[in-house]
Amino acid sequence: MSFARLSSLADAIAWIDHEIGSCRGAERVPLAELSGRVLAQDLAAASDNPPFDRSVADGYAVRAHDTLGASVYNPLTFRLAEASAADLATGLAIAAKVASGSPTPRGADAIVLPDHVQHDPGAAIVEIIEPAIAGANIDQRGDDFSRGTLLLRAGRRIRAADVGLLGAAGIGFVEVVRPPRVRLVVTGADLYQAGQKLRRGGVYDADTTMLRSLVERDGGSTEIRRVEHRVPSAIREVIMEPAADLVIVVGGSGLGAEDVPVLQALSRLRPDDDGGGLAIHGIALRPGASAGMGRVGSTPVFLLPGPPISCLRAYELVASRGVRRLAGRCPELPYPSRDFMTVRKIVSSIGFVEVWPVRRMPDPDHIEPIAAAPPDRAGSLLAAAQADGFVLVPEASEGFPPGSRVRVYLYEDANSRLDPNYL
Amino acid sequence: MSFARLSSLADAIAWIDHEIGSCRGAERVPLAELSGRVLAQDLAAASDNPPFDRSVADGYAVRAHDTLGASVYNPLTFRLAEASAADLATGLAIAAKVASGSPTPRGADAIVLPDHVQHDPGAAIVEIIEPAIAGANIDQRGDDFSRGTLLLRAGRRIRAADVGLLGAAGIGFVEVVRPPRVRLVVTGADLYQAGQKLRRGGVYDADTTMLRSLVERDGGSTEIRRVEHRVPSAIREVIMEPAADLVIVVGGSGLGAEDVPVLQALSRLRPDDDGGGLAIHGIALRPGASAGMGRVGSTPVFLLPGPPISCLRAYELVASRGVRRLAGRCPELPYPSRDFMTVRKIVSSIGFVEVWPVRRMPDPDHIEPIAAAPPDRAGSLLAAAQADGFVLVPEASEGFPPGSRVRVYLYEDANSRLDPNYL
Numbered sequence: 001m002s003f004a005r006l007s008s009l010a011d012a013i014a015w016i017d018h019e020i021g022s023c024r025g026a027e028r029v030p031l032a033e034l035s036g037r038v039l040a041q042d043l044a045a046a047s048d049n050p051p052f053d054r055s056v057a058d059g060y061a062v063r064a065h066d067t068l069g070a071s072v073y074n075p076l077t078f079r080l081a082e083a084s085a086a087d088l089a090t091g092l093a094i095a096a097k098v099a100s101g102s103p104t105p106r107g108a109d110a111i112v113l114p115d116h117v118q119h120d121p122g123a124a125i126v127e128i129i130e131p132a133i134a135g136a137n138i139d140q141r142g143d144d145f146s147r148g149t150l151l152l153r154a155g156r157r158i159r160a161a162d163v164g165l166l167g168a169a170g171i172g173f174v175e176v177v178r179p180p181r182v183r184l185v186v187t188g189a190d191l192y193q194a195g196q197k198l199r200r201g202g203v204y205d206a207d208t209t210m211l212r213s214l215v216e217r218d219g220g221s222t223e224i225r226r227v228e229h230r231v232p233s234a235i236r237e238v239i240m241e242p243a244a245d246l247v248i249v250v251g252g253s254g255l256g257a258e259d260v261p262v263l264q265a266l267s268r269l270r271p272d273d274d275g276g277g278l279a280i281h282g283i284a285l286r287p288g289a290s291a292g293m294g295r296v297g298s299t300p301v302f303l304l305p306g307p308p309i310s311c312l313r314a315y316e317l318v319a320s321r322g323v324r325r326l327a328g329r330c331p332e333l334p335y336p337s338r339d340f341m342t343v344r345k346i347v348s349s350i351g352f353v354e355v356w357p358v359r360r361m362p363d364p365d366h367i368e369p370i371a372a373a374p375p376d377r378a379g380s381l382l383a384a385a386q387a388d389g390f391v392l393v394p395e396a397s398e399g400f401p402p403g404s405r406v407r408v409y410l411y412e413d414a415n416s417r418l419d420p421n422y423l
Numbered sequence: 424m425s426f427a428r429l430s431s432l433a434d435a436i437a438w439i440d441h442e443i444g445s446c447r448g449a450e451r452v453p454l455a456e457l458s459g460r461v462l463a464q465d466l467a468a469a470s471d472n473p474p475f476d477r478s479v480a481d482g483y484a485v486r487a488h489d490t491l492g493a494s495v496y497n498p499l500t501f502r503l504a505e506a507s508a509a510d511l512a513t514g515l516a517i518a519a520k521v522a523s524g525s526p527t528p529r530g531a532d533a534i535v536l537p538d539h540v541q542h543d544p545g546a547a548i549v550e551i552i553e554p555a556i557a558g559a560n561i562d563q564r565g566d567d568f569s570r571g572t573l574l575l576r577a578g579r580r581i582r583a584a585d586v587g588l589l590g591a592a593g594i595g596f597v598e599v600v601r602p603p604r605v606r607l608v609v610t611g612a613d614l615y616q617a618g619q620k621l622r623r624g625g626v627y628d629a630d631t632t633m634l635r636s637l638v639e640r641d642g643g644s645t646e647i648r649r650v651e652h653r654v655p656s657a658i659r660e661v662i663m664e665p666a667a668d669l670v671i672v673v674g675g676s677g678l679g680a681e682d683v684p685v686l687q688a689l690s691r692l693r694p695d696d697d698g699g700g701l702a703i704h705g706i707a708l709r710p711g712a713s714a715g716m717g718r719v720g721s722t723p724v725f726l727l728p729g730p731p732i733s734c735l736r737a738y739e740l741v742a743s744r745g746v747r748r749l750a751g752r753c754p755e756l757p758y759p760s761r762d763f764m765t766v767r768k769i770v771s772s773i774g775f776v777e778v779w780p781v782r783r784m785p786d787p788d789h790i791e792p793i794a795a796a797p798p799d800r801a802g803s804l805l806a807a808a809q810a811d812g813f814v815l816v817p818e819a820s821e822g823f824p825p826g827s828r829v830r831v832y833l834y835e836d837a838n839s840r841l842d843p844n845y846l
Binding site: 032047049050057058099101102103144145151160162163165168169170194196200201202205210212213217254257258308312336381385412 | 458481680
């Protein structure tokens with residue numbers, strides 16, 4: 001059996017973008033837990049930074065005006081004062097020894113570096129042998145940012161430098177987007193957990209933990225519910241329990257005999273009873289064609305195929321976008337991409353966006369597809385794990401001949417060797 | 424005061440690569456916590472996958488040989504049997520109805536799709552109207568991987584597909600590299616925490632939480648120790664306490680009056696007493712020039728400047744590499760990089776690798792440097808936070824004129840829009 005009509009991947013993405021927005025509600029977290037979270041509020045500075053005029057070097061604070069005319073041939077004498085007590089606004093020629101980072105004494109507007117000062121140990125005076133420029137070696141209060149400066153906007157995904165910036169501004173707690181609660185409804189009998197001995201017909205459950213890792217990567221929290229016997233009412237009950245922001249039903253997405261109860265559970269959730277049902281079922285994507293999506297009330301529901309490679313691809317290319325949108329993240333694929341030359345043919349069927357695992361070659365600009373076994377299918381988990389990334393073959397394409405330039409989505413390109421020319 | 428001789432950034436990196444290896448010792452984690460961790464063992468499959476020959480479609484299991492000559496004009500009759508009980512090795516023409524994913528009955532070597540079968544409801548026989556090819560619609564036991572196949576090697580940083588692969592192989596617990604314990608020794612008085620009211624001369628502590636976020640990003644765990652009064656013996660004592668895999672001393676890295684006690688604490692850790700001391704102090708890097716590194720016994724120690732932007736850059740370009748090496752991670756910068764055209768001049772001083780924050784322009788191939796205030800310094804935390812990435816200006820360069828192509832290390836390029844042509 002096959003789908004009468006497949007939706008395009010573009011239509012599936014458009015549905016998600018239209019139906020799913022960022023989670024309402026925020027939570028307050030301390031700065032130490034902020035990295036990677038998404039701001040739910042604009043953040044403005046509550047104070048100036050630096051909070052005072054400060055010296056950026058060890059030296060002698062002076063009024064620049066008092067040093068006019070100083071030279072080796074005309075050393076000018078200054079009375080030495082304690083930095084903490086000094087007030088250079090008195091009009092007298094006073095110099096105060098200051099350490100890097102400490103506040104400049106009142107009235108001082110320049111720091112003279114020790115190279116330009118003659119200071120005999122223990123002496124109460126110093127001689128300055130070069131004129132200072134006003135502002136020299138001083139960071140002025142508010143130079144970095146002043147009170148009221150917008151530091152970061154709502155929607156920003158926090159990086160380490162931001163944590164430093166907020167720390168410097170004295171901000172200790174911040175409102176961030178609450179992680180969406182994603183309920184994984186894993187359906188099907190004969191799924192075994194690691195450590196259990198497989199019985200005939202049983203397979204180890206690869207999907208649940210894989211999806212849990214993926215959902216957490218995308219900013220969601222997971223709640224795992226198993227429905228061993230695919231009875232429509234049991235599945236429906238678990239889907240409809242409150243408190244999930246998104247539900248992912250795993251397994252039973254196809255059109256086979258074993259899939260019927262899952263489809264019944266979802267198709268009965270019609271617009272006329274509870275505002276739901278499958279809006280899209282069957283996507284021109286391989287692996288992953290039997291994926292679907294819809295709503296139960298206001299909650300988006302995704303239906304993912306059970307076979308792990310299909311589950312992986314359908315999550316990555318379709319459902320993950322919904323999780324990232326709820327989490328306030330950038331909805332696009334969380335992989336860098338760039339163009340490579342394929343050294344071998346990539347074959348694909350017309351009518352499907354096909355996901356082909358590829359491997360980088362010793363030549364940094366080249367890739368090759370990883371052959372799947374059997375060769376008529378677009379992949380296995382082992383091929384996905386051996387890959388450095390993947391290529392998407394467009395719906396209308398039969399693939400790419402050797403020598404083509406193809407866009408590769410890379411799993412681990414985010415590690416950049418420092419170019420030796422830059423050291 | 425300035426450093427008599429600065430080490431090059433390349434020398435600092437070479438020291439780290441020579442002196443710091445991966446943490447000894449591993450820990451055992453369940454699959455659900457595996458994502459992002461680094462394998463400490465090779466992992467081979469303990470069983471075949473699929474664990475049995477299985478149908479990839481709903482259909483009728485047969486011996487392909489029995490279907491020879493079948494056509495619409497010559498339908499061949501098969502006795503229908505239960506899939507669970509069927510044994511097609513009997514030599515009789517038997518067909519067993521099977522669901523996608525279920526084991527093929529003994530003796531069957533092909534699944535005939537329902538389109539090629541005439542099956543009246545309730546009938547005990549079916550007619551097959553097209554010959555089947557041996558192997559059709561069957562995934563054979565071990566097609567994906569067989570027992571003993573090396574699935575993943577030690578040193579691998581685990582991705583979600585790997586979690587699926589290990590799940591499918593029935594692996595539940597895995598040995599991974601233990602997170603290195605990084606002790607942050609934060610020195611200096613007048614550091615205030617968020618919520619405290621600043622007093623004159625005091626600043627909010629931006630470094631501690633920022634470094635904690637960065638160390639955790641790089642795979643380490645942190646332990647924070649504050650030494651408010653910079654007394655050499657107190658600093659030394661905290662550094663030398665056991666159980667840290669790496670120590671980062673923050674603040675007091677310069678050559679000023681306030682820095683002396685920290686340098687004394689570190690310089691007294693000489694090779695002849697406990698095998699340590701600062702091997703490198705002063706790096707041709709801006710911001711961050713006063714950073715240093717050495718050992719205490721077998722423990723690497725980094726010394727980072729206190730001013731937050733200098734602390735950030737010195738951690739990112741120097742110390743972070745040590746943390747990533749200990750964590751078994753790729754030691755390179757955890758940012759993707761690629762070439763852009765700068766639309767404005769980037770100025771830099773000869774003799775330093777300078778880190779310039781840059782911002783992307785509406786033209787996706789263009790960037791501009793973010794002006795720091797004051798303009799004679801290479802940045803502020805606000806500029807770093809406003810940046811989309813940074814450029815490194817080589818030691819021997821005075822910068823780049825407008826129109827130059829420059830390598831940019833990007834903070835957030837790991838989000839790829841799907842090319843509409845691919846949908």
